[in-house]
Amino acid sequence: MNEELTPLQKELQQRRPFGSRGQESVIAVLRTADLLRRRLSRVSELYGITLQQYNVLRILRGAGEEGLPTLEIGERMVEQTPGVTRLLNRLEAKGLATRSRGESDHRQVICRLTSKGRRLLDRLDPEMEGAAEAGVAMLRPEDEIRLLELLTAIRTGQE
Amino acid sequence: MNEELTPLQKELQQRRPFGSRGQESVIAVLRTADLLRRRLSRVSELYGITLQQYNVLRILRGAGEEGLPTLEIGERMVEQTPGVTRLLNRLEAKGLATRSRGESDHRQVICRLTSKGRRLLDRLDPEMEGAAEAGVAMLRPEDEIRLLELLTAIRTGQE
DNA sequence: AAAACATACTTGACGAGTCAACTATATTGA
DNA sequence: TCAATATAGTTGACTCGTCAAGTATGTTTT
Numbered sequence: 001m002n003e004e005l006t007p008l009q010k011e012l013q014q015r016r017p018f019g020s021r022g023q024e025s026v027i028a029v030l031r032t033a034d035l036l037r038r039r040l041s042r043v044s045e046l047y048g049i050t051l052q053q054y055n056v057l058r059i060l061r062g063a064g065e066e067g068l069p070t071l072e073i074g075e076r077m078v079e080q081t082p083g084v085t086r087l088l089n090r091l092e093a094k095g096l097a098t099r100s101r102g103e104s105d106h107r108q109v110i111c112r113l114t115s116k117g118r119r120l121l122d123r124l125d126p127e128m129e130g131a132a133e134a135g136v137a138m139l140r141p142e143d144e145i146r147l148l149e150l151l152t153a154i155r156t157g158q159e
Numbered sequence: 160m161n162e163e164l165t166p167l168q169k170e171l172q173q174r175r176p177f178g179s180r181g182q183e184s185v186i187a188v189l190r191t192a193d194l195l196r197r198r199l200s201r202v203s204e205l206y207g208i209t210l211q212q213y214n215v216l217r218i219l220r221g222a223g224e225e226g227l228p229t230l231e232i233g234e235r236m237v238e239q240t241p242g243v244t245r246l247l248n249r250l251e252a253k254g255l256a257t258r259s260r261g262e263s264d265h266r267q268v269i270c271r272l273t274s275k276g277r278r279l280l281d282r283l284d285p286e287m288e289g290a291a292e293a294g295v296a297m298l299r300p301e302d303e304i305r306l307l308e309l310l311t312a313i314r315t316g317q318e
Numbered sequence: 319a320a321a322a323c324a325t326a327c328t329t330g331a332c333g334a335g336t337c338a339a340c341t342a343t344a345t346t347g348a
Numbered sequence: 349t350c351a352a353t354a355t356a357g358t359t360g361a362c363t364c365g366t367c368a369a370g371t372a373t374g375t376t377t378t
Binding site for chain 3: 069070071081082084085086102105106107108109
C-alpha cells in the first residue's frame with residue numbers, strides 16, 4: 001500500500017488518501033495560496049508593510065485624487081468594513097494614507113494615498129511584481145491561461 | 160478601451176489591466192482560495208469550531224492513540240508553532256483534545272483527540288466533504304486532474 | 319416636521335498567524 | 349561530569365478577519 005500517494009499527501013504527511021478528488025482539489029488551492037501569500041508577504045514586509053496594507057495602497061492609488069470611501073475599499077478586497085477601518089488606522093499612522101469626512105455625505109470617510117504612500121508603492125511595485133512572476137515562473141504561458149480558466153470557473157461557480 | 164477585461168479584473172473592479180499574466184495568476188489563486196476557505200468555514204462554525212481547529216482535530220485523529228507532539232502538528236499545517244499551542248488551548252478548553260508531557264522526552268507535549276472530539280469529527284466530516292465537493296463541483300474530472308497538476312507544479316517550484 | 323428606517327462607519331471582543339524572547343529539558347563535547 | 353548548545357514549547361506583542369453592537373448622518377414616511 002501507499003504506492004499511490006499524491007504529491008499533496010506527501011506534503012501533508014497524510015496517512016490516508018483524500019476522501020475524494022474534490023476534497024484534494026480544494027486543499028490544493030488553499031495550500032498553494034498559502035505558499036504564494038508567504039512569498040509576497042516576505043517582500044512587502046521588507047518595506048515595513050503587510051500584504052493587506054499593500055493591497056489597500058494599490059486600491060487607493062487606483063482611486064486617484066478624489067479618494068475612496070471606506071466601504072468601497074472593502075468591496076474591492078472581499079473584506080469586512082471593520083478590518084478596513086483598522087487597516088487605514090495603521091496606514092494613516094505611517095503617513096501613507098489620509099482620511100477625511102465626505103463633503104456630500106458626512107457619513108462617509110474618504111481615504112486617499114499620500115505622496116509618501118505613492119513613493120513607497122513606486123519602489124515596491126517592481127519587487128512585488130517580480131515575486132509574483134517568480135511564484136508561477138514554472139508555468140508555460142498556455143498553462144497559466146488554463147489555470148486562470150479553471151480558477152475562474154471555480155469562483156463563478158460559488159453561489 | 161476596457162473591452163478586454165478579464166473576469167478577475169471585473170471582480171476586483173480594477174481599472175487597469177494586470178501588470179502581467181503572472182501577477183494575475185497569483186491573485187487568482189489567492190482570491191479563489193479565499194472563497195473556498197469561507198465556504199468551508201461556514202460549515203465548521205455551525206459546529207462551533209474554526210477551520211483551523213477542524214484541521215488540527217483531523218490530524219490528531221490520524222495520529223491515533225499514541226498522539227502527536229505539538230511541533231509535528233505544526234509541520235502538517237503549514238503553520239508556525241506558537242499558533243498550534245494556542246489552538247490546542249482552545250481545543251482542550253472545549254474538551255476536544257488533551258495534552259500531556261511526553262514520557263520519553265519531557266520537553267514534548269503529546270496531544271490526543273478525545274472521544275468527544277472524535278464524535279464531533281464523525282458528524283462534521285460528511286458536511287465538510289460535501290462543502291468541498293460543492294466548491295469544485297463545476298469542474299469535470301479531467302479539469303480537476305489538470306488543476307491539481309498545475310497547482311502541484313506551482314508548489315514544487317517554490318524553493 | 320417628527321418618527322422610522324437605512325447607511326457608513328467605529329468599537330469591542332475573540333480566533334488566528336507571526337516574530338522575538340524566554341523556560342525547561344536533552345544532547346554533545348571537552 | 350559539566351559547560352555549551354540544541355530542541356520543544358510557551359508567552360508577549362502586533363496584525364488581520366469577523367461578528368455583534370453602537371454612533372452619527374441621510375432618507376423616507378406619514
